[in-house]
Amino acid sequence: MTDFEPIEQLCRDLLLRTAAPERARLMRSIGREIRKSQSDRIAAQRDPEGAAFAPRRPKSDRGNKKGRLRQQKMFRKLRMAKSLKGGGNADEAWVGFGGRASRIASIHQAGMSDAPAPGQPKVRYARRILLGLTEAERQRILDLILAQLASR
Template sequence: MAWPWPARIRSVQPVSNQLQALEDWAGLLLHRLEPAARTSLARSIAQQLRRNQQQRILEQRNPDGSLYAPRKQRDLRGKQGRIRRKIKMFQKLRTVSYLKARGDSNMISVGFTGRIARIARVHQYGLKDRAEPGAPDVRYDQREMLGFIDADLELIRDTLLAHLTL
């Protein structure tokens, strides 16, 4: 999830009109800020958005509020100890070391990088992938880890207002 700041904001379709309205409202105000102030504000918003994404991943919810599709049943013959099915999905992916938040005077981005980004993309869009090298291709259920909700837009608006009124 990345968008130019304060230029055009790109997002998921249902909230694109709200993002456009937010951009139109805040664009001129943001251009009046010094680059250092915009950078500070962008980093703050990026960190808050990352926390919201982490909370949604912890709750195992898509941006629309529905639960993630459950894991497929696996043949766990002979598996000792804790059964993997009871562990929540994406616990490591939601940590700060994998879910990156960046902000500068022109852009805010929250997302995954490197090999983890490929894994996240497969689940985000429900693509085919191999669970391990040499294994057959498997179609994964769609589990949207990143996305905007109305609360995120309100968070951006409120943070902008708080920063501009100081």
């Protein structure tokens, strides 16, 4: 049992008593806020527990040269708003990847194998947890809900 469980249950009960349009507005704002914090965390190359992502695999066939792509942070396009979506409706708030980005993200999230390009051999990717709530995000969600309920 976490410290937040009684508060979460109270918020759940109070939210069920609010009107659907008001609840939908709140859920959309929660989804947008969490999408932003997930994007910032991915940019910092951290998983939800705060550990650093596994580094890129070494390129032994090219010697010691480091290309421009390898000097950049991983997942810089995945964290853009066109790939990482957030939203909500009266029943839920959600954050996830859309389109082709969802396939790439799921491969890294689960640490699966995939071919980097058509015709190339499959590579096992390190497990890098892209989406997940941190304790600070859980607290922020509760703060948003309580602020909404207090303003009524």
